[in-house]
Amino acid sequence: MFKKILFIAICICGLIPFYAQDKVNKTQLGFSFGLGSEFKNRNYTYANQSFKLQFYSKIKESKNFKYEIVLQPELNFATHQLLNLYFVEPDEPNYIEKREKYTTLKDVKEYVFNIGLLMRKPVFKSASIYVLASIGPMIIDNETERLSKGFAFADVLALGFTFRINKVVFDIRPTVRHISNAGLYKNNSGYNTKNIDFGVLFSL
Secondary structure, eight states: OHHHHHHHHHHHHHHHHHHHTTTTSOEEEEEEEEEEEEOSOSSEEEEEEEEEEEEEEEEEEOSSOEEEEEEEEEEEEEEEEEOOGGGSOTTSTTHHHHHHHHTSOEEEEEEEEEEEEEEEEEEETTEEEEEEEEEEEEEESSOOSSBOSEEEEEEEEEEEEEEEETTEEEEEEEEEEEEEOTTSSSOBOOEEEEEEEEEEEEEO
């Protein structure tokens, strides 16, 4: 319960400066749905569905580019399974028990608050391409052999395309995502995944 309260508090604190800028910067509000999976490997499987709220605020514009701050509270539903028994080495305490535990398919929930910087290049009057880099604190509700339960970070690099119809913007965004806890807990091998997000934004 405390961790969920902490996550909500971080979201609220992050949104305060965003709304303070709302009067002077053009904003977009929306949501996205994403799908992802692990890069091919022999150690584990990982698949996820993500649901994000999206808040965009333009902070600067040049002749060729627009720069925006992006805030994305995210709820992520994932499944994970250890494939390589020998990833859990015999010198670990209770390694047989851990192998049995970790090779069971698991459901994992991730509560994330992504904070990013976006650089956008208009290509037509109603379309653009962009690069987005973000990092966000997150809380994971289930332990795996690769990552301990609790606090971690999500790093995301994305290349996206948007097109506008009236005040509605449609967004397609392939991403690469890395999750780890920066050594805060024992299990920190992390996950590397490829994802694709489909979003809708409304200009204000």
